Structures are given as structure tokens and as C-alpha cells.
Amino acid sequence: MNLTGKKDPRSINTNVTTGDASVAVETKALVKPTKVKLPLRLFAFTLTVITLSWFFEGWREVQKEPGLIPCAYLFFGTTLTMLLLAVQGYWIYIEEKSTGKLVRKVKLFDKIEAKLAERNGTR
Secondary structure (H helix, E strand, O other): OOOOOOOOOOOOOOOOOOOOHHHHHHHOOOOOOOOOOHHHHHHHHHHHHHHHHHHHHHHHHHHHOOOHHHHHHHHHHHHHHHHHHHHHHHHHHHHHHHHOOOOOOOHHHHHHHHHHHHHHOOO
16 A cells, blocks of 8 residues: 555455365375467467567558558457467466466456366366
């Protein structure tokens, strides 16, 4: 807390319920952390680099002479880069949650996890 009585947004939230690691400690059950395979991570990273280059190419071309193709590069480069970064952020969130190292909850990621678990019949 600071002098105004508001919580510092950068402080660590100790009230976060993390993944199953704490339950595993209590019940002495072995919980295997969720991991995303390295080839999939490398593929997503490579695609992110490519889409980011589309963003910069589109921006350069729009600055020179706006047109349909440069605007498409800019739009798709921006959109796909943000989407891929969100996917990678979700992977990091799920891995931290499954190992019990989660610092802050993200409601959107929890909803996505619940939908995927429901679809796979895990829950």
C-alpha cells in the first residue's frame, strides 16, 4: 500500500490460487507440470518473428505510399503478431499455474483453460 491507500499495481498478489502443485503437496500426489513441446514453441516464435516483420514492412510501405497491399501487410502483421503473443502468454501462464509459481491470475486465460478442459473431458 502507498500513502493514498491504494494498492501498488506492481506488488505481488499473494492471494492467488495457483495450480495443482499446492494440492499435490497436501495430498502427496505427484502432479506432472503442463509443458508445451519445444518444436511447437520454436514454430510459434518463428511465426511471430515473420508476422512482426510484416508489420514493419507494412508500416514502411504505408509511410511511402498507402495502398491495399501495404495496409494488408500492416493489418495482418499487427493482428497475427498480437494473436501469437497472446498464445505464447497463455502457454507461460498455464506452465506457471501447473508448477505452482503463478503470481497473478488472468481471468481470460482461466476461461480458455476451462473451455479446453471441458472440450477434452478433463473436468
